[in-house]
Amino acid sequence: MQTEYKIETEFKCFVDYRTLLLDFKKIIKNNKLKFTRQREQILRELFSLRTHITPEELYQKIHDSYPKSKTGIATVYRTLLLLEKENFVTAIVSEKDAKRYELASKAHHDHIICKSCGLIVEFSNDDVEKIQEITANSLGFKVVGHSMQIFGICQKCQEKDNL
């Protein structure tokens, strides 16, 4: 495992696309990268969708939105990795299927996932953040972040199962 890591201090909140784009271009410039059509399409699509999406799904959506686009799946993966590194998106690893990405939002939040239909609902809880601090400190760790998933059966699926 490589020794590079990032302290989770910087949270981004993108209310409008213009701000997002500006922020992104700043990162691009700072890292001597290039602002390409593909990167913009991916960012715009992520912004307008605002869901937990897999790279494959995102790739499909881009081809729906930009029918002539030749953006390859590899580029989607590469861009998501860049966006994750720069805290523009966060990832949740699903048990089933692929990693899911979502645009970073102001406050950290966690997820409750329906075991039956896969529905993902966000929640946030200040106590979780406190537990994170207390636990890490008591074990000598410097906190980077955390991820919590509650698994359950959503209301709809409970009703479905009771038939």
Add this chain to the structure above:
Amino acid sequence: MQTEYKIETEFKCFVDYRTLLLDFKKIIKNNKLKFTRQREQILRELFSLRTHITPEELYQKIHDSYPKSKTGIATVYRTLLLLEKENFVTAIVSEKDAKRYELASKAHHDHIICKSCGLIVEFSNDDVEKIQEITANSLGFKVVGHSMQIFGICQKCQEKDNL
């Protein structure tokens, strides 16, 4: 996604191997399965290791412990799936590399993971269990379980990085 799921009620605690084996044989009998050399080797290895291990690592360990064993990797995967279904092991999905399994223990616990060296330390916190209940209830979910990972930098890696 299939509609089958399991309520996380049954926790096992294996202090000695004999008890573990007896419990396992009971499950085998109840489900009209067969008690094979491979299944026993896998169980014994999990018991003596008591770490968070990947299927691949477990496969290697078995071949170290039983040099003449021809146990295939597919059998390791299949057995781990069975053990997980029957609550003999629990799995944590790592960001990097493969799923890691550990023998089930009496109490639920979560993990803090070093981003630098991959060290996994267990912790348990009653508040996490409460948060799980409260959150699920408020969102209309029936709780199945949860998984929480804190990411951080362990003491050793912090020192290493300060050189």
Add this chain to the structure above:
DNA sequence: CTTATTGCAAACGTTTTGCACGTTT
């Protein structure tokens, strides 16, 4: 003797990579 399990290799789905070609700066 019936049924479940195994090992193997092939298939799978997701993700990464090497490379020649294109695009951005």
Add this chain to the structure above:
DNA sequence: AAACGTGCAAAACGTTTGCAATAAG
């Protein structure tokens, strides 16, 4: 012009599966 990004196809990775052979009940 230099440097970086791209698409493609191939490879890599962890995992599952079909099947004929084997072992357990």
